[in-house]
Amino acid sequence: MPRQPPDQESALTPECLATPECTVITVAGEIDIAAKEQFFSVLSENLAPGEALVLDLAEVTFLDSGGLWALLKAAKHATATGAEMLVVASPAVSRTLALTQTSHFLALHHDRASAVQAGAVHDRPQQDE
Helix, strand or coil: CCCCHHHHHHCCCCCEEECCCEEEEEEEECCCCCHHHHHHHHHHHCCCCCCCCEEEEEEEEEEEEHHHHHHHHHHHHHHHHEEEEEEECCCCHHHHHHHHHHHCCCEEEEHHHHHHHHHHHHCCCCCCC
């Protein structure tokens, strides 16, 4: 499927959902250089110390170097702030991560349910012994 000309591309429209376990951000379509700043902004605004963020990219059809930059920058920001970012990758996202050998920088999950479950474990308060 050919990509749309730049003047016809739609803006990135992530959906955010706060659950008792974590925050879930769902993104579909293309994440490219035109959307990289918005993508990073949405992610960084939802990363909180000690909390988990599930990034559901299962419906992403294209991820270019700009989108990859934003994804990796957000992962670095999560680590620096003590948050956890769990990523559900589509085949297109997985392909970009494999080609760039960057998947090891992300906490990847096969589906949203396993990512949310891992986020719930991360978000549990520490027990004093």
